[in-house]
Each structure stands twice: as C-alpha cells, then as structure tokens.
C-alpha cells in the first residue's frame with residue numbers, strides 16, 4: 001500500500017456516529033459506489049463536491065460510534081478519502097477501517113483545521129500539517145493491525161496467511 | 165480477575181491484562197441482513213470454501229424483513245443460498261431480531277465467546293457470555309478461522325445501590341447510566357453491572373441493560389450472574405473479589421424516576437419531568453432493547469381498554485416470533501391492537517430507518533429503542549426521544565411525553 005498520503009483536511013466534531021457517516025437506509029447493498037454517493041450527506045451536504053481524491057477526514061473524539069456497519073469506512077474509502085484522523089475512534093469503526101484497508105490515525109492532541117494540507121507517513125505514523133508547519137505522531141497500531149493494514153486489509157491478509 | 169479476564173483465561177489459557185492482544189477461539193457467530201452479505205463476499209474473497217463450523221453459525225433476516233424492495237430481496241436471496249450451501253441455520257423473516265433469536269435458540273450460552281456482526285451483540289452479557297460486535301470483514305475472518313484477535317478490555321464497574329421504584333424499569337436504569345457514563349465513556353472497555361436490583365431482574369431486563377453498553381462505546385458488558393435463571397444448568401463466571409477495575413461508579417437508584425434520552429444522542433438523558441408535555445406523533449415499541457414479552461405487557465397495562473387518540477400512532481414490533489406467540493396467548497397482543505396499536509413483523513422494524521414506519525419531517529417520535537441519532541429512523545428532520553415501553557405507551561395515549569400512569573414524578 002501507498003505509505004505517503006497527501007490531501008486536504010475536512011474537519012468535523014466529536015461523536016460523529018455511523019448513521020451520520022452513512023444512514024442505515026442506504027446500507028443494505030453490495031454496491032459500494034452507491035454508499036459513496038451518500039457519504040456524510042446530512043452532516044456535510046457539500047462534502048462530495050468539495051472533496052478531492054486523497055483528502056483526509058479529520059474529527060474529534062469517538063469518530064464512528066454507533067452501529068457495526070462496515071459500510072461506514074467503505075463509503076469513505078470509496079468516496080476517495082485516503083485516511084481518517086481523529087482524537088480517538090469508536091472501537092468497531094476502528095477495526096472495520098483497518099480490516100478494509102482504510103488507514104486510521106489516532107492523534108489525541110491534534111488541532112488540524114478545515115482545509116489544512118496534510119501529509120501522512122503510514123510507516124512511521126507521522127502527520128505533517130503543511131499549512132501550519134506542525135507535526136503530529138499518531139498512536140502506534142497493535143502489531144496484528146499493522147500487519148493487516150500493510151497487507152491492504154483483512155481479506156488480503158487471510159487470503160495469504162489462511163489464519164491469524 | 166475481572167469477568168472478561170476470566171473468560172479470556174478460560175478460552176486461551178493465558179492470564180491477560182488490559183491491553184494484551186489475544187487470539188481466541190470463538191464459540192459462535194451471527195450476521196444479519198445488514199452485515200451478512202458483506203461478510204459472505206469477504207469470506208469468498210478470502211478464498212473461503214467451507215465455514216469453520218456450520219452448526220455454530222447463524223444468519224438472521226431481521227433488519228429489513230420482509231424485503232421492502234428488490235435490492236434487499238436479492239441480498240436476502242444471497243443469504244439463503246449461502247446458508248443452504250454451507251449448512252448454516254438461517255432465521256427467516258418474522259423469526260425475530262438476531263439478538264433475541266440467538267438467546268432463545270441457545271446459540272449463545274454462559275461462558276461463550278460470541279461474535280456478532282451487529283453492534284448490540286453485547287446484549288448477551290445478560291447471559292454471562294463475552295459477546296462483542298464486529299463488522300462484516302471481521303466476521304468473515306471468524307467464519308473462516310473460528311478465531312478472532314481481541315485486545316483485552318479494561319473494565320468499568322457500575323455498582324447500583326437500592327431497588328428500582330415500581331414506576332422505573334430496567335430501561336430507565338440503563339438510560340440513566342448511559343447518560344452518566346456518556347456515549348464514549350466506556351470506549352474499548354467491558355462494563356460490569358452489579359447490585360441487588362440486578363439480582364431479581366428477569367433475563368429480558370438484564371438483556372435490556374447489557375444491550376445499551378453499546379451506547380457507552382463498550383466492547384462488551386456483563387450483568388452479574390447472581391440470580392440469573394436459565395432453563396439449563398450453567399457455571400456462572402463472576403469477577404474475583406480482588407479484580408482490578410479501571411473505574412468504579414457507585415450510584416443510588418432507589419429514587420430513580422422514569423428517564424428519557426432527548427435528541428440526538430442516547431446519552432442525552434434527563435428525568436422525564438423536563439420533557440413532560442412535549443407533543444409526540446409516533447410511538448415505537450420493539451427492538452433488541454425492549455421488544456420482549458415483559459415490554460409488551462408493560463405497554464398493554466397502560467393501554468388496555470383505552471383508545472390511542474387520533475393524530476398519533478403506535479407501532480409495535482415484537483422481538484421474536486416466540487414473543488409474539490406468547491403475547492397472543494396471554495391477551496397482550498389483543499389489548500394492544502384493540503387500543504389501536506399496529507403490530508408489525510417480529511424483527512428490527514423501524515429502528516434503523518429501512519422500512520415499516522419512517523417518521524415525517526418535523527415529527528417527534530417516542531421510542532423504546534436504544535438509539536436516537538439524527539436520521540436513525542430514516543429521516544434526519546424528525547426527532548426521537550428514547551424511553552421505557554410504559555412511558556412510550558402513556559405518552560402516545562396522552563399525545564405528549566408523560567410518565568406511566570399513577571406514578572407522577574415526585575409523588
């Protein structure tokens with residue numbers, strides 16, 4: 001997977017739940033494009049028109065709380081989001097994101113602002129804010145998650161290793 | 165050791181501490197029509213041919229059942245075909261909500277490590293099982309390997325002192341506690357509930373409590389097994405006296421009045437007084453939180469012989485076929501329908517906004533569900549209050565938020 005990511009930050013607040021990332025009424029599908037079409041639609045109706053491939057979604061506390069729907073990280077990934085940065089994540093979202101190969105960076109003290117240009121190095125966990133010149137260190141992932149993410153997700157990991 | 169540490173010790177032989185990563189064998193798994201299609205696809209992409217143990221797997225069609233459109237009908241077909249090929253039990257439309265069915269049908273038992281592709285899987289903590297919710301790809305991995313990797317959670321202990329007032333139910337208690345802990349207050353943690361009030365609680369009420377640990381961000385939750393009665397013998401797993409907790413919360417619950425969670429978060433909880441008089445349009449009783457027989461009975465007690473007024477409506481989705489049958493037998497269903505309630509298919513009903521009762525713009529819903537996030541029931545321009553089944557019934561009868569009769573707050 002690509003270890004250096006670059007893009008602009010789309011910043012949201014605390015406790016963004018999965019119903020806000022992708023409402024339950026859209027989740028019953030295997031068509032990932034249709035998920036991307038509705039991602040964040042109520043929270044930020046302009047997100048789809050403003051965002052460019054490779055951009056970051058940046059949030060406060062407890063991003064992705066609520067349901068277990070993997071459709072939430074899939075919708076973000078399919079829409080072109082390269083990674084999600086948050087102060088911390090809800091646990092199922094965190095697992096789901098890694099499992100589908102969407103990098104998640106937990107930075108407890110970040111002060112990233114709307115539109116900041118970010119650069120993230122996934123191998124070291126450093127995030128560089130090109131707009132402000134600040135750098136942040138993301139919390140390291142547990143070994144097993146790192147292996148899954150490096151494989152590009154749990155499907156690839158298990159296709160190769162057959163078991164944990 | 166805490167409950168969760170003991171259970172992981174039994175499963176893996178390792179003495180674990182919070183934060184330790186273990187790879188543990190799983191005793192059962194479940195996926196629904198929201199998560200199974202993705203899990204099946206991921207399983208196939210992993211190169212999966214046969215699931216690791218078909219008899220330990222279950223698929224449940226409950227979230228959008230019967231299918232409201234052709235897209236979902238085809239997802240249901242995919243589940244049926246996969247279940248047939250793999251020899252997995254599929255619970256059809258109308259059999260009930262995944263969590264209710266897993267408990268009723270014995271797919272989960274005390275001491276099990278169970279993974280469900282649904283966030284309310286911690287409900288089985290009522291049954292003294294370690295159950296956590298996972299996403300579709302994680303579930304596919306369990307189908308393939310029979311194992312899951314887990315980070316050992318730290319434990320938040322909640323000790324409740326006193327017994328609940330007669331007008332306060334398990335739902336009022338867990339709403340109150342969710343408000344206290346907060347939507348993220350138990351993130352990554354296990355929650356243990358203890359106290360005399362739990363010892364006399366029915367399994368249904370215990371499930372209602374464990375259910376909403378999901379709303380605290382927890383990985384799993386346990387109601388102490390003291391007093392738990394099950395139709396088969398079991399070895400309860402309780403924490404050691406010297407177990408180490410990340411935090412202990414002590415609360416007196418003896419004076420707890422009925423509670424509501426106001427829009428738009430299940431931790432926005434207040435005593436009902438604050439909202440008495442708020443007009444409501446639509447009541448909903450059901451879900452894996454409060455769709456069981458005692459919940460329907462509580463509503464029937466309020467509604468029996470009365471008539472739901474014009475301008476409001478009440479939708480009731482029993483948690484399972486077995487709940488519906490019991491409610492038919494004891495007259496509960498009759499009383500509810502006679503009062504003007506609409507009984508719908510046992511299953512999730514309108515809980516997640518997929519079908520069977522989406523609120524209109526500007527409407528206020530009073531619901532016995534567990535989540536009231538914006539847009540949860542399919543319309544971001546409606547607002548949802550959460551309350552006990554008795555409060556929902558009383559409020560629908562009045563047309564505005566009000567506590568169950570004969571027990572006005574403060575009296």
Ligand code: SF4
Nearest residue numbers: 284451452512515516
């Ligand atoms: S009843 Fe609601 S909360 Fe429970 S499993 Fe179904 S959709 Fe989820």
